[in-house]
Amino acid sequence: MNVRFAVFATQLLLAAALCSTLALANGDEDEPAKPNCPKGQVWDSKSQRCVLQTSRLVPDADRTDYAWRLAKDGRYEEALALLDTLEKPNTAKALNYRGYATRKLGRTDEGIDYYLQSVKLDPQYAQVREYPGEAYVIKGRLDLAREQLQRIESICGSTCEEYRDLAEAIQGSSNS
Numbered sequence: 001m002n003v004r005f006a007v008f009a010t011q012l013l014l015a016a017a018l019c020s021t022l023a024l025a026n027g028d029e030d031e032p033a034k035p036n037c038p039k040g041q042v043w044d045s046k047s048q049r050c051v052l053q054t055s056r057l058v059p060d061a062d063r064t065d066y067a068w069r070l071a072k073d074g075r076y077e078e079a080l081a082l083l084d085t086l087e088k089p090n091t092a093k094a095l096n097y098r099g100y101a102t103r104k105l106g107r108t109d110e111g112i113d114y115y116l117q118s119v120k121l122d123p124q125y126a127q128v129r130e131y132p133g134e135a136y137v138i139k140g141r142l143d144l145a146r147e148q149l150q151r152i153e154s155i156c157g158s159t160c161e162e163y164r165d166l167a168e169a170i171q172g173s174s175n176s
Contacts, residue, residue, distance in 0.1 A: 076101040092122035126155045130162040
């Protein structure tokens, strides 16, 4: 009985790990793809390894996703350098991530400019509404932050992560 239970438990854990890996692969932007590559390299999903970011074999989608990973890890300059290698840099995602890295480097107005370019390309992209909202909070423009919050609510409701995060930032600023 114990051996059967151990086998069953192992199979259950493997299935759970596979499901969580697939969930991350399906575009959960809050948990960028692992692993961390050394500076100057990018994760290539096809070969499943880190390669030089100068390699033309790595598609823009991998470069964009990995730039997001770098930015979320606080490697903002590296993220921007990787975004500079895109063949098509003017996508909603790439501009959003460029805005994020730029804002985190303290260049808030420049970051907002990138966010607004991204909004023009995809007005229904909730994350690109959250980040300029957070930038507006930094600048003390709560009116503009609340406008972005309303846009997010119309896109994904008041329970999505983007709405909750921006609402929290606005609330935190109001309490200061």
